Amino acid sequence: MIGLISSILTITLRAGTSLVYATIGEIFTERGGILNLGLEGIMLMGAVTSFAVSYYTHSLPLALLAAVLVGAALSAIHAFLTITMRANQVVSGLSITLFGSGFASFLGQRLGPATNNHRLVGLVGAKFESFRIPVLSDIPIVQSIVSQDILTWGIYLLIPLAWFYLYRTRAGLSLRAVGENPQTADAMGVDVFRLKYAYTISGGMLVALGGAHLSLSYTPGWSENITGGRGWIVIALVIFSMWNPARAIWGALLFGGINAVQFRLQASGTNIPAGFLNMLPYIMTIVVLVLITWWEALSKKVGAPAALGQAYMREDK
Amino acid sequence: MKKLAVLGTILLVSAILFAGCNKKPVEPVAVEKPKAFKVAFVYIGPPGDLGWTYEHDRGRKALNEAFGEKLQTAFIENVPEGPDATRVIRQYAQDGYDMIFTTSFGYMDPTLEVAKEFPNVKFEHCSGYKTNPNMATYFGRIEEARYLSGIIAGKMTKSNKIGFVAAFPIPEVVRGINGFTLGVRSVNPKAQVKVVWTNTWYDPVKEREAAVALLDDGSDIIAQHQDTTEPQKAAKERGKFSIGYDSDMGKFVGDTVLASPIWNWAVYYKDTIGKAMAGTWTSHQYWGGLKDGVVALSDLSPNVPEDVKTLVKAAQDKITGGWSIFSGPIKDQAGKIAVKEGETVPDDKQSTMDWFVAGVVGKVK
Structure with a gap:
């Protein structure tokens, strides 16, 4: 039984890692009042570029750097369109997703050795290995937490740091002010445009890291549409965590965990229909979303940044 | 200045357009190629x-x-x-x-x-x-090739548990699982085939998670009916064998893929x-x-022993000789005779198959 829980926890953390990166990235972007629906495209581009770089250079740090740069570039386009040009954020985000997923497939068919007639698909590159820590890696449950690779360890650090930054620092306060009421923030002397740019771009970097986790660690290698729609799930997970990085872990674990559990239930020959089990993660997300909205209405607390999705113009009232 | 630029652009564009109009239509090529x-x-x-x-x-x-x-x-x-x-x-x-x-x-x-x-x-x-x-x-009839791959899996499993990552519970997939299991059971009546449904044809992450769940459950060979090589890779990382599908996955994953039922x-x-x-x-x-020849079993991995190869060859000759893999007696999951001795499942029943043979752990619905 302990062994089973341990193995479920291991895979849950592993599966949740890319979701946590992307969720926290999107939380920062949305806290600045910018809705970025380009997640799916950015994750795919992060996955394909980081894998290509790891294949050619065998250097994982370079691969991560490439993903981060691509994430920055794509979200910079989104930032330019929505902040400077004040374009509709939904439309811009969707076009980033369309562009990103198409271009990622294209790169997968063009990069890679010409001798491999399907190019980048099916190749093996460098990948992150799980750490083995003496003593700790032999204790059940504990080992599921510590015997992970550096990217999963990264979320252990990222979650508290992101929370601390957002709620306990002056910079975090400015960021929240920009998302709640940019006019006031502007009057306070906060450079609204600069912050919006900064957090849209750095958010995009984290999202691309989430994509890189898929192609460098979780399902090493490149296959088309490797994210399988996880970018869209992240948008729900941001609401789920009520724009609080500390809660991002629960959404990601729920999503990663239910899948891990339901496949194990199936393998053990349960009587519950497989179709129902497959539905569970999605149903749970909807149920929790409804509960949270309900709770919000009751407690008069609003999770979403008030100015989310609105273009800011200085001359406006 | 701006007006000048606009005017210039208009002139340039119209010049290009008119130049195009003035061109004479290209003469049709005299020697006409047969239309492809x-x-x-x-x-x-x-x-x-x-x-x-x-x-x-x-x-x-x-x-x-x-x-x-x-x-x-x-x-x-x-x-x-x-x-x-x-x-x-x-x-x-x-x-x-x-x-x-x-x-x-x-x-x-x-x-x-x-x-x-x-x-x-x-x-x-x-x-x-x-x-x-x-x-x-x-x-x-890919299930004929799956039957052959089942013989290999049945012979080479040590835990007598074989995992099967499957996409959707539709007749095509059910036939495949049954064919595979009949192959497994023909050489190893103790072995079980454990089925996990992903409800997707193509999702590398889910396919891997399903395979890992089966490996954790004790399966030591992973077979699949999906569209990517991810279950094979997951098995390889655990040092376990697998059976491919669709294409010769051994080429992409390595010799841990014992064989792949393939389309041709x-x-x-x-x-x-x-x-x-x-x-x-x-x-x-x-x-x-x-x-x-429209379906086949790929070349076998060097990990497959000679005696197993002989068994596969014998079964292949039997099938190409006209024997149906769905020939009785076949028991269903409950242990009841579903196909009597001397009978076979007719094509129309095969194309709507919605029940598992004995040896499969899992549910169609």
């Missing part, structure tokens, strides 16, 4: 999936080699099943393609719809059952297009097996 026969393929996934679509595309490329300039092929990838498919198929028909192959079950109704609108274009739909005077269906569409495509070009094509329902 145009064939289009509609794919559900990318040819780079190394699985289902990859195999269809391999068939398409073989056509170009076989027919040369007499044939012209085109394809479109990642076409969602539904209204989009109708639009894509209709576009090909309007563009003057002589024959259109649609390669996923969900294209059945879209294909039929367009086939009725274009009676002079020939349509072939893979894996469905609806036909028209100008629309045929084609499919293969070129055999069929060459034949049916040859008939269409010769004018002898008629609507049909093709369901080929091992003996036709």
